[in-house]
Amino acid sequence: MKDFDLKLPDSLDAAVGELPSEYSRDGAQVLAGGQDIVTVMKDAIERPAALVSLQRLGLDAIEWDGDGGVTIGATVTIQALAEDPNMEFSLPALREAARSIGSPQIRSQGTVGGNLNQRPRCPYYRHPSVSCFKKGGSVCLAEFGFNKYAAIFGGGPSYYSHPSDLATVLLMLGATVSITGPAGERRVPLSELYLLPEDALDTETVLSPDEILTSVHIPAQPPGARSSYLKFKERASYDFALAAVAVSVTRGDDGVVTEARVVLGGVAPKPWEVPAAARALVGEPMGPQAWTAAGEAAVADADPLEHNGYKIHLVKGLLFRALEALA
Ligand SMILES: Cc1cc2nc3c(=O)[nH]c(=O)nc-3n(C[C@H](O)[C@H](O)[C@H](O)COP(=O)(O)OP(=O)(O)OC[C@H]3O[C@@H](n4cnc5c(N)ncnc54)[C@H](O)[C@@H]3O)c2cc1C
Structure with missing residues (x-):
């Protein structure tokens, strides 16, 4: 691995000041838990001259509002998130x-901010000696090559699928992220955080290279809303999602669905909301007929490649099971 400087700023301004305004594979980059950035550096996919650590910025708190909303600091570990005593009941x-x-x-070292900003897991992107659109090349080898793990929605010209489990659920929960850069702080809904390959190839988010994601805010959920996350992975012990669903449903006293939100993971270059699936649920009683209709609506616009058509069946099955569990 190429030598690099480790910067340990103790203020957000100082951290931002260490970062470059233009992306280059050699420019300084943010270091959170290091689970991903160090891997891409070892494989020479990224070659930053410096890493700017978030360790001393005090971004590691989970703060619950009185009304049921919560703000999660960027360097909260995934383990701390999973173990928060309010999480099981509230979210x-x-x-x-x-x-x-x-x-x-991985959960003890990986952070929420790092999880949301981790780079694609496409085997071609991760291969040290393969060139592709994501690395400044002129081709996406997944389009006609090995594309079992690739996107079935939103692909082209690159076909990676987004790896973050947290992003899928946070979109379903209506989260917003706070981002700080040289011009100060801005808040971006999670629905606007991620870019498609048709918008940008050297990044997956709207963050500039000199911006830091500092926290995630989840608003209070609608009264009576119940939500679920279901993920299918190839390897039972630990693995990324081949497909996942995050679903939220609110029902009236008569049992009919009044509000719903459905987001898919592992099937697109960003968390993929399917409003048509939510519409198929609203106004219907929770039951197999509505769940099947929601599944059909969820995959209606899928455009699979040669080896990933199975994701269509996975999405339908996962959504049915997630809704069945909520019922
Ligand atoms: C074997 C393995 C299995 C995994 N399985 C899963 C899985 O099933 N599901 C899943 O969701 N994840 C999975 N992950 C990813 C893991 O959850 C880590 O969260 C992720 O790798 C990065 O977190 P980190 O804190 O280590 O970030 P880092 O590696 O430090 O950073 C990752 C990237 O984000 C940028 N970055 C980090 N923090 C910020 C910030 N606050 N603002 C702006 N940019 C930032 C960095 O510059 C870098 O580009 C897995 C990782 C490994 C190694």
Whole structure:
């Protein structure tokens, strides 16, 4: 691995000041838990001259509002999120997503901000000696090559699928992220955080290279809303999602669904909300007929590649099971 400087700033301004305004594979980058950035450096996919650690910035608190909302600091570990005593009762889907990530070691080291900003896991992108669109090349080898793990929605010209379990649930929960850069702080809804490959190839988010994601805010959920996260992974012990669903449902006294939100993970270059699936649930009683209709609506716009059509069946099955569990 190429030598690099380790910067340990003790204020947000100083940290931002260490970061470059333009992206380059050699420019300074943010270091959180190091689970991902060090891997891409070892494989020479990124070659930053410096890493700017967030360790001393005090971004490691989980703060519950009186009204049921919560603000989660960027360097809160995934393990701390999973173990927060209020999480099981207030946000069980987020707890489930946190618990589904990696192994105990990965959860103890990996942070919420790092999880949301981690780079794609596409085997071509991760291969040290393969060039592709994501690394300044002129091709996406997944489009016609090995594309079992690739996107079935939102792909082109690159077809990676987004790896973050937390992002899928946070979008379903209506979260907003706080971002600090040279111009100060801005708040961005999670629905606007991620970019598609058609918008940008050298990044996956709207963050500039000199911006730091400092926290995530989840608003209070609608009264009576119940939510669930279900993930299918190839390896039972620990693995990324082949497909996942985050779903929230609110029912009236008569049992009919009044509000719903459905977000898919592992199937697109960003967490993929499917409003048509939510519409198929609203106005219907919770039951197999509505769950099947929601599944069909969820995959109606899927555009699979040669080896990943199975994700369509996974999404339908996962959504049915997640709704069945909520019922
Ligand atoms: C074997 C393995 C299995 C895994 N399985 C899963 C899984 O099943 N599901 C899942 O969701 N994740 C999974 N992960 C990812 C893991 O959850 C880590 O969260 C993730 O790798 C990065 O977290 P980190 O804190 O170590 O970030 P780092 O490696 O320090 O940073 C990751 C990237 O984000 C940038 N970054 C970090 N923090 C910020 C910030 N606050 N603002 C701006 N940019 C920032 C860095 O510059 C870097 O580009 C797995 C990882 C491994 C190694």
